[in-house]
Amino acid sequence: MKIVVVGGGFAGLACAKALGGSEHDVVVIDKSNHNLFQPLLYQVATGALSPADIAEPIRKLLKRYPNVTVLLGEVAGIDPDQHQVRLQDGTTLSYNVLVLATGARYQYFGHEEWAQAAPGLKTIANARDIRGRLLRAFELAELSQDKQEQQRLTTTVVIGGGPTGVEMAGAIAELGRWTLKDEFRRIDPACARVLLVEGGERILGQFPAELAQYATEQLARLGVTVLTGRRVRDVTAQGVTIDEEFVPAGTIVWGAGVAATPVAQWLGLPPGPGGRVAVDRHLAVKGVSDIYALGDIALLEQDGQPLPGLAQVAKQQGEYLGRALRQGWEAAGEFRFHDRGNTAVIGRHAAIFDFGRIKLKGRIAWLLWAIVHVYLLVSFEKRLLVSLQWLWRYVTRARGVRLIP
Amino acid sequence: MKIVVVGGGFAGLACAKALGGSEHDVVVIDKSNHNLFQPLLYQVATGALSPADIAEPIRKLLKRYPNVTVLLGEVAGIDPDQHQVRLQDGTTLSYNVLVLATGARYQYFGHEEWAQAAPGLKTIANARDIRGRLLRAFELAELSQDKQEQQRLTTTVVIGGGPTGVEMAGAIAELGRWTLKDEFRRIDPACARVLLVEGGERILGQFPAELAQYATEQLARLGVTVLTGRRVRDVTAQGVTIDEEFVPAGTIVWGAGVAATPVAQWLGLPPGPGGRVAVDRHLAVKGVSDIYALGDIALLEQDGQPLPGLAQVAKQQGEYLGRALRQGWEAAGEFRFHDRGNTAVIGRHAAIFDFGRIKLKGRIAWLLWAIVHVYLLVSFEKRLLVSLQWLWRYVTRARGVRLIP
Numbered sequence: 001m002k003i004v005v006v007g008g009g010f011a012g013l014a015c016a017k018a019l020g021g022s023e024h025d026v027v028v029i030d031k032s033n034h035n036l037f038q039p040l041l042y043q044v045a046t047g048a049l050s051p052a053d054i055a056e057p058i059r060k061l062l063k064r065y066p067n068v069t070v071l072l073g074e075v076a077g078i079d080p081d082q083h084q085v086r087l088q089d090g091t092t093l094s095y096n097v098l099v100l101a102t103g104a105r106y107q108y109f110g111h112e113e114w115a116q117a118a119p120g121l122k123t124i125a126n127a128r129d130i131r132g133r134l135l136r137a138f139e140l141a142e143l144s145q146d147k148q149e150q151q152r153l154t155t156t157v158v159i160g161g162g163p164t165g166v167e168m169a170g171a172i173a174e175l176g177r178w179t180l181k182d183e184f185r186r187i188d189p190a191c192a193r194v195l196l197v198e199g200g201e202r203i204l205g206q207f208p209a210e211l212a213q214y215a216t217e218q219l220a221r222l223g224v225t226v227l228t229g230r231r232v233r234d235v236t237a238q239g240v241t242i243d244e245e246f247v248p249a250g251t252i253v254w255g256a257g258v259a260a261t262p263v264a265q266w267l268g269l270p271p272g273p274g275g276r277v278a279v280d281r282h283l284a285v286k287g288v289s290d291i292y293a294l295g296d297i298a299l300l301e302q303d304g305q306p307l308p309g310l311a312q313v314a315k316q317q318g319e320y321l322g323r324a325l326r327q328g329w330e331a332a333g334e335f336r337f338h339d340r341g342n343t344a345v346i347g348r349h350a351a352i353f354d355f356g357r358i359k360l361k362g363r364i365a366w367l368l369w370a371i372v373h374v375y376l377l378v379s380f381e382k383r384l385l386v387s388l389q390w391l392w393r394y395v396t397r398a399r400g401v402r403l404i405p
Numbered sequence: 406m407k408i409v410v411v412g413g414g415f416a417g418l419a420c421a422k423a424l425g426g427s428e429h430d431v432v433v434i435d436k437s438n439h440n441l442f443q444p445l446l447y448q449v450a451t452g453a454l455s456p457a458d459i460a461e462p463i464r465k466l467l468k469r470y471p472n473v474t475v476l477l478g479e480v481a482g483i484d485p486d487q488h489q490v491r492l493q494d495g496t497t498l499s500y501n502v503l504v505l506a507t508g509a510r511y512q513y514f515g516h517e518e519w520a521q522a523a524p525g526l527k528t529i530a531n532a533r534d535i536r537g538r539l540l541r542a543f544e545l546a547e548l549s550q551d552k553q554e555q556q557r558l559t560t561t562v563v564i565g566g567g568p569t570g571v572e573m574a575g576a577i578a579e580l581g582r583w584t585l586k587d588e589f590r591r592i593d594p595a596c597a598r599v600l601l602v603e604g605g606e607r608i609l610g611q612f613p614a615e616l617a618q619y620a621t622e623q624l625a626r627l628g629v630t631v632l633t634g635r636r637v638r639d640v641t642a643q644g645v646t647i648d649e650e651f652v653p654a655g656t657i658v659w660g661a662g663v664a665a666t667p668v669a670q671w672l673g674l675p676p677g678p679g680g681r682v683a684v685d686r687h688l689a690v691k692g693v694s695d696i697y698a699l700g701d702i703a704l705l706e707q708d709g710q711p712l713p714g715l716a717q718v719a720k721q722q723g724e725y726l727g728r729a730l731r732q733g734w735e736a737a738g739e740f741r742f743h744d745r746g747n748t749a750v751i752g753r754h755a756a757i758f759d760f761g762r763i764k765l766k767g768r769i770a771w772l773l774w775a776i777v778h779v780y781l782l783v784s785f786e787k788r789l790l791v792s793l794q795w796l797w798r799y800v801t802r803a804r805g806v807r808l809i810p
Contacts, residue, residue, distance in 0.1 A: 033544060033809045050455035052806035059588040060807070069590045072544035072809075091548060124808060139438060139477035143496060183464045185474045381797045381805055385790065392786045400786055401457035402465070403529060404438045404477075 001025070003325060004085055004093055006075055007101035008035050008058035011294035011314035015099055018322020020065030027093060029085070031074040033057055036124065037377060039311060040386075042164060044127035045253075046171040047135065047179070047399040051124045053386050056378050075102070078266040080288045097290050097325060100263050101318065104274075104296035104309055107259040114235040118252040121164055130253055132405030134172065137250035138180060139404070141187045153250035154192040157240045159232055160256030161198030162206070163344040166215055168253050169196040170347040173222040178397040194224045195249075197242055199256070202228055204344060204352075206308065211352040214361045218350040232256070258309065260297040267291065272299040273306070281334035283321050294318050302337055312340050345369050348394075406430070408730060409490055409498055411480055412506035413440050413463040416700035416719035420504055423727020425470030432498060434490070436479040438462055441529060442782060444716060445791075447569060449532035450658075451576040452540065452584070452804040456529045458791050461783050480507070483671040485693045502695050502730060505668050506723065509679075509701035509714055512664040519640040523657040526569055535658055537810030539577065542655030543585060544809070546592045558655035559597040562645045564637055565661030566603030567611070568749040571620055573658050574601040575752040578627040583802040599629045600654075602647055604661070607633055609749060609757075611713065616757040619766045623755040637661070663714060665702040672696065677704045678711070686739035688726050699723055707742055717745050750774050753799075 001024045005012045008030035016028045034055040043049040059070040073087040078098070085093045106120030119129050134156065141153035154176070158169045176192035183189070196203065196219065203226060204212040216226050227242065234241040239248040264271035269287050272278055276299035278286045283298060285291045295314030300307050307313050316337055324332035343365070345351040351369040353360035360368065370390060377383050389400055406429045410417045413435035421433045442459040449456050464475040478492040483503070490498045511525030524534050539561065546558035559581070563574045581597035588594070601608065601624065608631060609617040621631050632647065639646040644653040669676035674692050677683055681704035683691045688703060690696045700719030705712050712718050721742055729737035748770070750756040756774040758765035765773065775795060782788050794805055 033540060033807070050457045050806075051808055052455050055808055057588075057807045060803070063588045066590075069547075070588075071548055072541070073548060089548070135438060136477070142474075143476055143478060143494070183462075183468045183475075185471075381794075381801075381803075384793060384797075385805075388789060388793065389786075392789075396786075398465070398786075400790075401455075402438070402462045403456055403460055 001096045002094065003027070003097045003099065004029065004095040005099040005101065006030075006085065007103060007295075008032075008070070009038075009101060009103050009295065009314065010311045011103075011318040012099065012101035013058065013061060014315045014318025015101065015294065015322040016062055016068055017065075018319050019326055020062060020068055022067060022326045024067065024325065026065075026068045028058060028062065028068060028070045029073045029075070029087070029093075030058055030070075031072070032123070033059070033072055034124070035061060035378065038122070039376070040373060041121055041124075041127050042167040042171055044124065044401070045121055045130040045134075045168065046175050047131055047402045048171070048393060049386060049389060050401050051127065053382055053389070054377070055124060056382070061378060075266065078291075080267055080291060083290065095290070097292070099292045099294065099321060100285070100297060101294040101314070102261040102263060102297055104258040104260050106254055107257050108254070109257060111235070114254070117237045118159060118235045118240075118254040120254045121168070128405050130251070131401075131403070133251045134175065135402055135404045138176075138184065138187070138189060138192075141250070142184050148248075150187050151193075152239065152248035154187060154189065155195070155247070155249045156192070156251040156253070157195045157197060157247060157249045158253045158255060159197050159235075159240070160254065161196055161200065161203030161226070161228065162255060163204065165196055165198070165253075165255035166203060166219065166344055166346060168255060169194050169219060169224045170222055170345070170350075173219075173224050174347050174397075175399065177223065179399045179402075195247065196224055196226045197230055197232060197240070198226070198228045199231055200228065207342065207344070207352060207354050208359060211354060211359055211361055215344065215346050215350075215352055218346040222347055258296070263293060263297045274299075274309075282324065282329060283317055283335055292321055294321060300335070307337050310342070313337055343369050343372070406501045407499065408432070408502045408504065409434065409500040410504040410506065411435075411490065412508060412700075413437075413475070414443075414506060414508050414700065414719065415716045416508075416723040417504065417506035418463065418466060419720045419723025420506065420699065420727040421467055421473055422470075423724050424731055425467060425473055427472060427731045429472060429730065431470075431473045433463060433467065433473060433475045434478045434480070434492070434498075435463055435475075436477070437528070438464070438477055439529070440466060440783065443527070444781070445778060446526055446529075446532050447572040447576055449529065449806070450526055450535040450539075450573065451580055452536055452807045453576070453798060454791060454794060455806050456532065458787055458794070459782070460529060461787070466783060480671065483696075485672055485696060488695065500695070502697070504697045504699065504726060505690070505702060506699040506719070507666040507668060507702055509663040509665050511659055512662050513659070514662060516640070519659070522642045523564060523640045523645075523659040525659045526573065533810050535656070536806075536808070538656045539580065540807055540809050543581075543589065543592070543594060543597075546655070547589050553653075555592050556598075557644065557653035559592060559594065560600070560644075560652070560654045561597070561656040561658070562600045562602060562652060562654045563658045563660060564602050564640075564645070565659065566601055566605065566608030566631070566633065567660060568609065570601055570603070570658075570660035571608060571624065571749055571751060573660060574599050574624060574629045575627055575750070575755075578624075578629050579752050579802075580804065582628065584804045584807075600652065601629055601631045602635055602637060602645070603631070603633045604636055605633065612747065612749070612757060612759050613764060616759060616764055616766055620749065620751050620755075620757055623751040627752055663701070668698060668702045679704075679714075687729065687734060688722055688740055697726055699726060705740070712742050715747070718742055748774050748777070
C-alpha cells in the first residue's frame with residue numbers, strides 16, 4: 001500500500017516512524033527539510049539556542065527505514081477522487097492512503113498586514129527574524145541620540161498571553177535585564193520595557209487560575225507589564241495601538257491566534273473552528289475516503305471538548321495512526337488522547353506544570369521543565385549541546401547565540 | 406584622544422582590546438554585530454557547526470572596557486581633512502585617530518554577475534546560503550526523475566585552490582560520502598562529484614610544493630577532482646564553463662580572489678594591488694594623516710614581500726597599533742610580523758602545517774590543526790561546544806547543522 005504523509009512535524013514524524021520497516025511504501029513530504037522541536041523555538045528567538053539545536057533533518061530521523069522516502073516539497077493541491085497529491089513544482093504523487101499533518105500557522109484575525117510588523121513564531125526563519133529584530137532594536141537605540149526613540153526601540157510588545165507569549169515575554173525581559181547588561185554605553189538595557197497584551201480576562205487561559213496567577217507575579221518580578229482584557233486595534237512598524245492607547249515599540253511579537261493550514265480548502269470541505277477538518281475516532285477525515293488528519297489541523301472532540309493544538313496530541317495521534325495502518329483497525333481500536341500534563345516556563349526558577357490533580361510551580365517545576373524538554377529532544381547530541389548551553393547560561397546569564405539576523 | 410576603529414574582525418578587535426582600559430575614548434564600528442572566526446566558516450557552510458559557534462557579539466567581547474563604545478553601522482565615507490567618518494544612516498563621528506580594519510571581500514575579476522551563482526565565503530550569511538544550496542541540491546536531485554538533472558544537481562564546483570577552496574572541497578566530499586549516505590532512495594550521495602578548479606599550476610600556491618602535493622592526493626582519496634591550470638570562462642546557475650568545457654553543476658562556490666574593501670576610494674588614494682592602501686612601518690596610511698590601516702586592506706612589505714591576508718597578520722597588527730597608541734611609538738617601535746605557521750585541512754586525518762623549516766602533514770597535523778583552532782576560539786563556551794560537536798562528528802560522521810537555509 002502506498003501511504004503519503006504530508007508534514008514532518010510531531011504528528012507526521014511519529015506516524016512515519018510507526019510505519020518504518022512495515023510492508024507499506026511510505027513517502028513523507030515537508031516544505032522544510034527538518035523536524036522542529038517547537039517548544040524551544042522561543043529560546044532560538046531570544047538568542048539562547050542555535051536553530052540546529054532544536055532541528056533535525058527529517059531524512060536523518062527516518063534513515064534507517066528503507067521503506068520510507070523523504071521528499072522536500074510543498075503541497076499545491078489534492079485530488080481526493082483520483083487519490084493524488086500535487087506539489088508546487090508540478091510533481092504528482094499517487095496514494096492509497098493520505099495522511100495530512102501540516103500543522104497550524106499564525107493568523108491575524110483579518111489583519112494579515114500586521115504580520116510584517118509583528119511576526120509570529122512557527123519556523124526557524126521566524127525565530128531568526130525575531131532574534132534579529134530584538135538585537136537590532138538595542139543596537140539602533142545605542143546609535144540614536146534621541147531619548148524618545150531610544151525608549152521606543154527598547155520597548156517590546158508581545159501580543160497573546162498563551163504559553164508562547166508568556167515564554168517570549170519572560171525571555172525578552174531576562175535578555176535585557178541580564179544578558180545585555182553593561183554592554184551598552186548610551187542606554188541601559190535593564191530599563192527596557194516588555195509588555196504582554198492579552199484580550200482575555202487572564203493570561204494562560206488553558207491553565208488553572210492559580211498557576212496563571214503565579215505566572216503573572218513572576219512576569220511582574222522580571223519587569224514585564226501584563227495587560228489583560230485589552231484589545232489590539234492596530235499594529236505598525238512604529239508600535240501597537242492597545243484599545244485607544246498607542247504604545248511605541250521597537251519589536252512586536254505575535255502569539256495571539258493560530259489557524260490550521262488550508263487543508264479544508266485542499267479537500268473542498270467546509271472548514272471547522274480554526275480552519276480544522278472534522279475527523280472520526282480513527283482520525284479519518286469525514287466526507288472523503290482514505291484521507292486522515294493529525295495534530296493541529298484535526299478537529300476531534302473527546303469528553304465533550306475539542307482536543308487542543310498541542311505537541312503531545314499530535315504525537316499520540318501520529319503513533320496511533322501509524323500503528324493502525326500497520327496492524328489494522330481492530331488491533332488499534334479508537335484513538336484516545338492521554339494527557340501527560342501541560343507546562344509553561346516564565347524564566348529562571350519559574351515554571352508551571354498542570355497534571356490535572358497535581359499542580360506544580362516554582363523551582364521544582366522549572367527543573368522538571370528543563371529535564372523533560374532535554375529528554376524530548378530527538379538525539380543524544382542535541383541533548384548534550386542544549387544541556388551544556390543551559391548550564392552555561394545558568395551560571396553566566398549569558399546567551400550564546402546573539403547573531404543579527 | 407578619540408579613536409575610531411572601523412571593523413570588528415581580527416585586526417579591529419585586537420586593536421580595541423589593546424586600547425581597553427586606557428585613557429582614550431574608543432569607538433568600534435562594524436556593519437555586523439559579531440566578530441567572526443573565519444577559519445572555521447567553511448564548517449558552517451558544510452553543516453558541521455552552527456553560525457553562533459564561531460561568532461561572538463563584539464560588544465560582549467569589549468564589555469569590560471568602559472572606555473570602549475561599540476556601534477552597529479556601515480561606513481559611507483571618510484573626510485580625512487575634517488577628521489570625520491560618515492555612516493550610512495547619516496551619523497557623523499569625529500576622530501583624532503582613525504583605524505581602518507574593514508577586511509577583504511570576494512572579487513570576480515570583472516564578472517560581478519557570477520556572484521549570484523557562485524557565492525564566496527566571507528560572512529555568516531554567505532555560509533548559510535552555501536549550506537542551503539548544497540543541501541537543497543541533494544533534495545532536488547531526490548525529487549527529480551531525470552538522471553542527467555540528478556547528476557548535475559549532485560555536482561559541486563569549487564573555484565579557487567587556496568586554503569578555503571581546498572577546505573570546502575574536502576568537506577563537501579565528506580558530506581556526500583559519509584553524512585548523507587543511506588538517507589536517499591533515488592540517488593546515491595556517495596557518487597556526488599566535487600571539482601576543485603585552480604587557474605595556477607598547482608593548488609595551495611602559498612604552501613611548499615610537497616604539502617600541496619599531499620593535499621592533492623588526499624583530495625583525490627576523498628573523490629575530489631582537482632583541475633589545475635584551468636580557467637573559468639563563465640559561471641551560470643546551470644554550471645561552470647572551464648576553458649572550453651561546460652560542466653553542469655548544482656552548487657558553485659567561489660574562493661578564487663579577494664580584494665580589499667574600498668578604503669582607497671574612501672580616502673581618495675590610488676588603490677594598490679588588490680585594492681590595498683600602502684602603510685608605513687607604523688601602519689599609518691601614506692598620504693593622509695592620523696589614519697591607520699590593518700589586516701587585509703593594508704599593503705606592507707616585509708623582507709621584500711607584501712604581507713599576506715592572514716588572520717595572524719591582522720591580529721598582530723591590531724595588537725601592535727593598540728599598544729603603540731597607548732604607550733607611544735618609541736615604546737612600540739616598528740611593526741614586524743612573526744609567522745606562527747600556516748595551515749590548511751583537507752578532511753579527516755588530513756591536514757598540512759608549514760612552520761618554515763618544519764613541515765607537517767597527515768594525522769598529527771590534523772590533530773594539531775584541531776587543537777589550535779579550538780584554542781583560538783574566543784570563549785570557553787564556544788571551545789566546549791565546538792569540541793563536543795567535533796568529537797560527535799568524528800565518531801558518527803554525522804553533521805549536526807543541516808538546515809535549509
